[in-house]
Amino acid sequence: MLLQVNNLQAGYGAKKVIHGVDLTVGEREIVAVLGHNGAGKSTLMSAIFGVLPIVSGTISFAGADITHSAPSAKVIAGLGYSPQGGESFRSLSVIDNLTLGGFALKDQSQIPGRIKQVQELFPALYERRHSRAGSLSGGERQMLSLGALLIAAPRLIILDEPSGGLSPIMVDKMYEAIGNVAKTLNASVLVVEQEAHHALEIADRAYVLGNGRVTFDGPAKELAASDRLSNLLLGF
């Protein structure tokens, strides 16, 4: 297993949001995490990435224990995280945003070549390379968010709601891109979504979270075909 999360508990201060979650992601596997609003999906992702303190449980990545590693160590180990909302450094140019995606890399000379690859994947990021990130459209900003984390050549890409704020056509394109990226980079993907349809289409396996616990864990096809899907997503 590339990523192994064991009995993870996390939250904000005294308020615990994640109550003992087990989750795994294999090599080159695409895993979806679904659930209703407030189920703890985003909290789980920030805890895995280390932006949020972990109460108990362990996280291992590529065989090494990273439960309490700093985010910079996780980036170097090969973990890439795109937080909710397609965040960017809004006052900085697109090219600066991409360059910062490789901040943690020991060998900074790799960055220009990788930026070129990302711009081939997302031509809009080339055309608008000197624009401020804050002036991009919602779709371009999601591409920038994904593109920036690719600069560090991650082995596991964690995406929090990559469809957020996008038009239906853009969501299709975004998911196509995610599928392509995973294949070209031989990377695994852990994708969080509220809207289940697209994520289940590209995912190998899926988890459903409800109130900070795993309520379903199995093949994505099985979940997509299940008549329990809507009930699970609503948290029943």
Add this chain to the structure above:
Amino acid sequence: MLLLQLFIDGLASGALYALTAVGFAIIYNGTRILHMAHGAVFTAGGYALYIAVKLLHLPMPVAVIVALASAAAFGVLIDLLVYRPLRARKSSEAALFIGSIGALTLCQAVFALIFTTDTLYLRQGPLPLYDIGEISLTIMHIIAAAIVIVVFPILHLFLTRTKYGRAIRALADNPKLSVVRGVNVERLYMLIFAIGSLLAGFAVSLIAYDLGVRPEMGFPVMFVSLVAVIVGGVGYLPGAAAGAFLLGLLQNLSLWQLSGRWQDVVVFGALLIFLLFRPAGLFGHMLSTRRV
């Protein structure tokens, strides 16, 4: 040609204020700390220059390097000893501000205990004057201009072209995403304090050489910097520099009609006018988000 002379003098003091104000602004934009102890860093640089010149008898260029390094180290030390413990307790911006005033006051008292409250002079007598037409320049005018012309473009290149400069701008823009990108924020804070303090070190080296060193010399400079940042538009570095030049000019041009005792009134009068009529500052309209 008194006015022209006052204009030239105003540019020279504006240049010195700009160094201190831009240092203050880099620290504020990057860390959200209203670093009033920047004034103490300024004074520490002055005493370091005094020690290097008068006690260690170092040649001037070496002494200036000692002063610059001391200012940078002193700024980092204040972050480590005062602000970092407060951050660790998740203190509010207000608490950090009070902490910075405490640090400024404490440092002034300690400087007075060690060096007495007397002004310590690095040299005697008036500086030689170079007459050009009807205006006279001293070496201070020339060096102030030279520092600004050299230092600000280097700072600009650093912030836009280098890994850590880019990270400083990123931190000012979005601290959370900086962490996600693998930026070690605490270590970047040390770099920000070092750079901001280094800029104050340039200014104080000139002022200390020209006018000597006193424990409370950083206090008025600190307030002019704060006003310059507000006048220029919070969050925009060239705005802080422009505000500093504006205040330097106003202070000196006011000498045409007013006595020197009115200089603080001129600075705070400008602040009041801006707060009333242009609260976002000279360049506030150019800002959508804060940045360095």
